Amino acid sequence: MSVEDLLRELAPQVLTALVRRYKVFDSCEDAVQEALIAAALQWPDSGVPENARGWLITVATRKLVDQIRSDTARRRREDALATPQSALVSDAMPEADQDDSLALLFLYCHPVLSGPSKIALTLRAVGGLTTAQIAAAFLVPEATMAQRISRAKQSIRGLALAMPEEDREERLAEVRHVLYLIFNEGYTATGGPELTAPELSTEAIRLARMLHGLVPDDPETAGLLALMLLTDARRPARTGPHGELIPLAEQDRAAWNRDLIAEGIDLISRTLPRGQVGPYQLQAAIAAVHDEAPDAVSTDWPQILTLYEILEQFGPNPVVTLNRAVAVAEVHGPAAALELLETLESDKRTARHHRLLATRAHLLEQLDQPEAAAEAYREAARRTTSVPEHRYLTDQAKRLVRR
Numbered sequence: 001m002s003v004e005d006l007l008r009e010l011a012p013q014v015l016t017a018l019v020r021r022y023k024v025f026d027s028c029e030d031a032v033q034e035a036l037i038a039a040a041l042q043w044p045d046s047g048v049p050e051n052a053r054g055w056l057i058t059v060a061t062r063k064l065v066d067q068i069r070s071d072t073a074r075r076r077r078e079d080a081l082a083t084p085q086s087a088l089v090s091d092a093m094p095e096a097d098q099d100d101s102l103a104l105l106f107l108y109c110h111p112v113l114s115g116p117s118k119i120a121l122t123l124r125a126v127g128g129l130t131t132a133q134i135a136a137a138f139l140v141p142e143a144t145m146a147q148r149i150s151r152a153k154q155s156i157r158g159l160a161l162a163m164p165e166e167d168r169e170e171r172l173a174e175v176r177h178v179l180y181l182i183f184n185e186g187y188t189a190t191g192g193p194e195l196t197a198p199e200l201s202t203e204a205i206r207l208a209r210m211l212h213g214l215v216p217d218d219p220e221t222a223g224l225l226a227l228m229l230l231t232d233a234r235r236p237a238r239t240g241p242h243g244e245l246i247p248l249a250e251q252d253r254a255a256w257n258r259d260l261i262a263e264g265i266d267l268i269s270r271t272l273p274r275g276q277v278g279p280y281q282l283q284a285a286i287a288a289v290h291d292e293a294p295d296a297v298s299t300d301w302p303q304i305l306t307l308y309e310i311l312e313q314f315g316p317n318p319v320v321t322l323n324r325a326v327a328v329a330e331v332h333g334p335a336a337a338l339e340l341l342e343t344l345e346s347d348k349r350t351a352r353h354h355r356l357l358a359t360r361a362h363l364l365e366q367l368d369q370p371e372a373a374a375e376a377y378r379e380a381a382r383r384t385t386s387v388p389e390h391r392y393l394t395d396q397a398k399r400l401v402r403r
Helices: 003-022 025-046 052-070 072-081 085-091 098-108 115-126 131-137 142-155 168-187 198-214 219-232 258-274 279-292 301-312 318-332 334-342 354-366 370-383 387-402
Strands: none
Touching: 003 025, 003 052, 003 098, 003 115, 025 052, 025 115, 025 142, 098 115, 098 168, 098 198, 115 131, 115 142, 115 168, 115 198, 131 142, 131 198, 168 198, 168 219, 198 219, 219 258, 219 279, 258 279, 279 301, 301 318, 318 334, 318 354, 334 354, 354 370, 354 387, 370 387
């Protein structure tokens, strides 16, 4: 295991150890970040300590004490926090408590926080990413991300680091949703020069593995992990040598990660028979159908269409409807799919979205309406903030004009 991977694994354990003892979450989080930076600088040369977790807790505690001592406005806390060095070593190795990691995820995904704040805090403390790394992944200035994280920490100040009792299932669903958003942003970045942000999708998978380990009997968490694995397996084939977008039907399936596919299929195959099926399990099943097809022509589109119809029963979702339209086109033809797309034109979430326009363009092309399709492609290109998507959609419009 690399030093970076080890630090990411230990980060939530060290933070929960400090928060449990000292209760001042924001100061503890800052101290842990400093300890992680110190380890990242020292360990590659000096070697990883025998008790890496204890080393980090000791250093983070010292950093925390230094913070308190340097802040005259917090002088009263100094007496409570200042700890003799002999005590630091003996207290630096509390027994690891897996529930602490889950409790930390619950805290970062608290309802009082906005979606972006939940993602930022999760990536920073649980994921071990620096503010600069998170800012770069989301294409915002580091100062902007630092302010967002600071406001989020203020919002959860005073909240207990503890497992919720009454709304645990709802909060667990919120944790899954945050990890799902992180993965999606990594798999298809909403903007910028690159189609993907691999560090985000990789981190989302790592956190989903951790969550699955903490709640191994939760089928939707297993479904989420399977979905991530089956989807991320295609990432190597999603772009060409110059970063250009390659649609699913044209991808070189030999480049797909077969180990991830095998793991994802095994996981969802063991999960689906357990009982009640949820949205993440259904999406994983759809991804599995795609991944098991040896080529695009062999894809079992009737099965995919059935799975999307079941998925829609969990509530109206324009993205699910848009994806179902693609399956409808494959099973019943492009005209039927266009009729379905009309139902999305009044939905503010998708009415002017570039993916709706791009899907319409593809269907119009199949109906041999090149001029209308080209215009839809151009409009879709104007709507996207992703450079690779803009380039791809523009090229599709030019191709039709040249016909």
